[in-house]
Amino acid sequence: MILDSFIWRAALAGVGVALAAAPLGCFVVWRRLAYFGDATAHAAILGVALALSAGLPVFLGAxxxxxxxxxLVASLSGRNVAMDTLLGVLAHSALAIGIVAVSFLDGVRIDLMAFLFGDILAVSRMDLAVIWGGAMAVVGLLGWRWSALLTATLNEDLARASGIDPQREKLILTLTLAVVVAVSIKVVGVLLIGAMLIVPPAAARVFAKTPEQMAVLAGGIGVTSALGGLAASWHLDTPTGPTIVSVAAAIFLACTIFGLIRRTRQQA
Amino acid sequence: MPELSDRARDMSLIEARDVTVRLGGATILSHVSLTIRPGEIVTIVGPNGSGKSTLLKTLLGAVTPTQGQVIARPGLRVGYVPQKLHIDPTLPLPVLRFLSLPKAVPKTLARKSLERTGVAALADRQVADLSGGQMQRVLLARAILNDPEVLVLDEATQGLDQSGSAAFYRLIEDLRGDLGCAVLMVSHELHVVMAASDRVICLNGHVCCEGAPEHVASAPEYRALFGTGTQGALALYRHEHNHSHDHAHDHPHEAAE
Structure with a gap:
């Protein structure tokens, strides 16, 4: 049984997270929600602390x-506030308060690093079930609302005139973001979830001609990063979560350079 | 314009009855009543902050009136052209795919629609690469896909030069002729827009004056709002206005003061 092997469980966990993060990450990129993703992910560490102190599953608290x-962030974004500043305040405060909260938890021995940067090699069967359950729910929800989400992303008035409620679509993105954050903690940790959302779609943009192509390519790049990062960290004995993100960054760099060369050739 | 029976003409597509909208304590619209009938071109003009966009949103159902009501004919097909479409360069979207959002349409229909608005050659281009004028025609092509009974345009020519917007309005008139749809538009380009309209509604929180373009252009309420800075509009109509108007409006004229 391959699930008996921790390396296979790690690989499957990485693939699950990459598949869910790719389509959601596309919307995060298209709607310029990078900071929004960070604020949500950083807040999750507070959820981890609360869950541990209450003896609840970490996933649930996160x-x-x-x-x-x-x-909170979604409801504030509709109003006339300086979002950039506010998101910065929220993201960093949530992280700081979360870490302070974790430090209060004596009695339980907690590896803080595991929650900040992930601990993919310690993924259990139960974790795997939660990760894949959450990932499939996210992919299913985004696939079901795909056209409506895209229309609302283009223009809210246009969406409304087509009978789509932009607020409802925003709620779906908010919900899926929370799920992706919760299932990703074990794999890449709260600090690097934002990278899994942004980097693969950004790399995929170079080759994609349609929104659907971009989502599928981002999924492929995410899976490659997860598996490549896992293999690299195995051989180099490096922390796995950051290695996965490093591989994704390397792919992004290669794609971007390719895109630049292609453009200069076309202009020549 | 296509032939319509008197009965069809009487049947309103969208009607606002004594609509008042308050947003965040401020009264944006007060006691606005208007009717859009099949096949007519109605233009809403008004200075900045006069509630034009809010009125349009209220008529489309995106804003709920604080008082009064908006009645749209059940199952009304609306084609909407937004003010502008800002599309993030990170979103790859070919024009044909854009026309299939949110509802998939056959490619032949989409191409025919693009042909009708004069941009058939742009079918495979990326939306993010289009110029302002091309974008407006693509948006128009998308709006006429569902054979609308009413086309709604919100400042559709913003960013176009004068000849560009004149050509755009000629296209709207042609489309009205072909499709027999009503057209409701909001605009600040008085002289170009008014010439193409059957009816002009001058708005400043309330309906200041309403009627045929010539009538509105010479109304004192309109002149009070737009002053003499709108030579184009006035010059266009003044020559046939050596007779006097007695404005038998049945509502007060607070805004003219």
């Missing part, structure tokens, strides 16, 4: 707090 943070 999900609830991530959802609360995402809803």
């Amino acid at each position: 999900l609830v707090i991530a959802l609360a943070m995402a809803s």
Whole structure:
């Protein structure tokens, strides 16, 4: 049984997270929500602390707090406030308060690094079930609302005239973001979830001609990064989460350079 | 214009009845009543902050009136052209795919629609690469896909030069002729827009005056709002206005003061 091997469980966990992060990450990029993703992810560490102190599953605590943070930010974004500053305040405060909260938890021995940067090699069967359950729910939800989400992303008035409620679509993105954050903690940690959302779609943009191509390519790049990062960290004995993101960054760099060369050739 | 029976003409497509909209404590619209009938071109003009966009949103159902009501004919097909479409360069979207959002349409229909607005050659281009004028025609092509009964345009020629917007309005008139749809537009380009309209509604929080373009252009309420800075509009109509108007409006004229 391959699930008996921790390396296979790690590989499957990485693939699951990459598949869910890719289509959601596309919307994060298209709507310029990078900071929004960070704020939600950083808040999750507070959820981890609360869950551990209450003896609840870490996933549940992270999900609830991530959802609360995402809803808060989403409701503020409709109003006339300086979003950039506010998101910066929220993202960093949430992270700091979360870490302070974790430090209060004596009695339980907690590896803080595991929550900040992931601990993919320690993924259990139960974790794997949660990751894949969450990932499939996210992909299913985004696939079901794909056209409506795209229309609302282009222009809210246009969406409304087509009978789409932009607020509802925003809620779906908020919800899926919270789920992705919660299932990604074990794999890349709260600090690097933002990278899994942004980097693969950004690399895919160079080759994509349609939104669907971009989502599929981002998924491919995400999976390649997860598996490549896992292999690299195995051989180099480096922390796995950051290695996965480093591989994704290397792919992004290669794609971007390729795109630049292609453009100069076309102009020549 | 296509032939319409008197009965069809009487049947309103969208009607606002005594609509008042308050947003965040401020009264944006007060006691606005208007009717859009099949096949007519209605233009809403008004200075900045006069509630034009809010009125349009209220008529489309995106804003709920604080008082009064908006009645749209059940199952009304609306074609909407937004003010502008800012599309993030990170979103790859060919024109044909854009026309299939949110509802997939057959490619032949999409191409025919693009042909009708004069941009058939742009079918495979990326939306993010289009110029302002090309974008407006693509948006128009998308709006006429569902054979609309009413086309709604929100400042559709913003960013186009004068000859560009004149050509765009000629296209709208042609489309109205072909499709027999009503057209409701909001604009600040008085002289170009008014010439193409059957009816002009001058708005400044309330309906200041309403009627045929010539009538509105010479109305004192309109002149009070736009002053003499709108030579184009006035010059266009003044020559046939050596007679006097007695403005038998049945509403107060607060805004003219």
